[in-house]
Amino acid sequence: MARIVRFHDYGDPDVLKIEDVDVTAPDAGEVQIEVRAIGLNRAEIMFRRNAYVQQAQLPSRLGYEAAGVVKAVGSSVSDFRPGQAVSVIPTEDMGRWGTYGEVINIPARHLVVHPENLTFEQAAASWMKYVTAWGALIEQAKLTAGDYVIVTAASSSVGTAAFQIARAVGATVIATTRTSAKSNALLAAGAHHVVATAEVDLVSKVMEITSGKGARVVFDPIGGPAIDQLTNAMSRRGILLEYGALSPEVGAFPQFAVLGKSLTIKGYLYNEVVADDDALARAKQFISDGLSSGKLNPVISRSFKFEQIQEATRFLESNEQIGKIVVTV
Secondary structure (H helix, E strand, C coil): CEEEEEECCCCCHHHEEEEEECCCCCCCCEEEEEEEEEECCHHHHHHHCCCCCCCCCCCECCCCEEEEEEEEECCCCCCCCCCCEEEECCCCCCCCCCCCECEEEEEHHHEEECCCCCCHHHHHCCHHHHHHHHHHHHHHCCCCCCCEEEECCCCCHHHHHHHHHHHHCCCEEEEEECCHHHHHHHHHHCCCEEEECCCCCHHHHHHHHCCCCCEEEEEECCCCCHHHHHHHCEEEEEEEEECCCCCCCCCCCCHHHHHHHCCEEEECCCHHHHCCHHHHHHHHHHHHHHHHHCCCCCCEEEEEEHHHHHHHHHHHHHCCCCCEEEEEC
């Protein structure tokens, strides 16, 4: 038996229950892990509230990220062995392979031996944000030295991961936030420039920063009416990667900017990377190298104990923080 977090009904954090559950031996192609740390994500909040792209089969597990030690391997697994320290790369089904638990089974292709310089907490705080940002900025936008990239919702864990990935390839980061209250923290986290959109005009400021060219890449999880403003701040043949829909409003399609500048607007999800073996291998290499060298440095905002899972997810749900919330097991 192992303690596993499950929920039997959709709802607020109180529906999360720590239960004693029999964890079966790993199936073929799976690895069993003794979990040491769990990374929390807003996608798990949406899943728990029945507002996610995936529906739960109740009672359901949940969770995308974790780090721990290999306990056992299933048949056909040759790349891992008991005792190795590993990190979980988010799967495509958190209900089946949830990470909120003391012992979990995960497909081997979604694991990586994490660099020795990382703690378990740092390792558990790495892969969702870095895979998401890498897939958009490097794999799809082909971000490179000399590029300008606008990162909106910049204080999120994915936002700060985007700063580090952009810097790793020599690009310049323009972070946006509503007010200037977080400007110093965002600059400390790696942004080159911060634009407080409630205080200054985004388009004018971006044009000033880029000497009138605009930003070639935009990385945005908000959507809604702001897309029109973002496209006006872009350069010719730029690309806007939309990876969320935080805005409750529907924005008009910015046809004049799109046509006039030959822009690309693309919806993007992290599973475009994890569902593709070749892309996943490239992501593993880039991110592992970055973590080993220190160019990628996971930022942890706050840590909770496993027994505080309700409190931890409630904190994530009600606070805007720079960095990741982790739970130690």
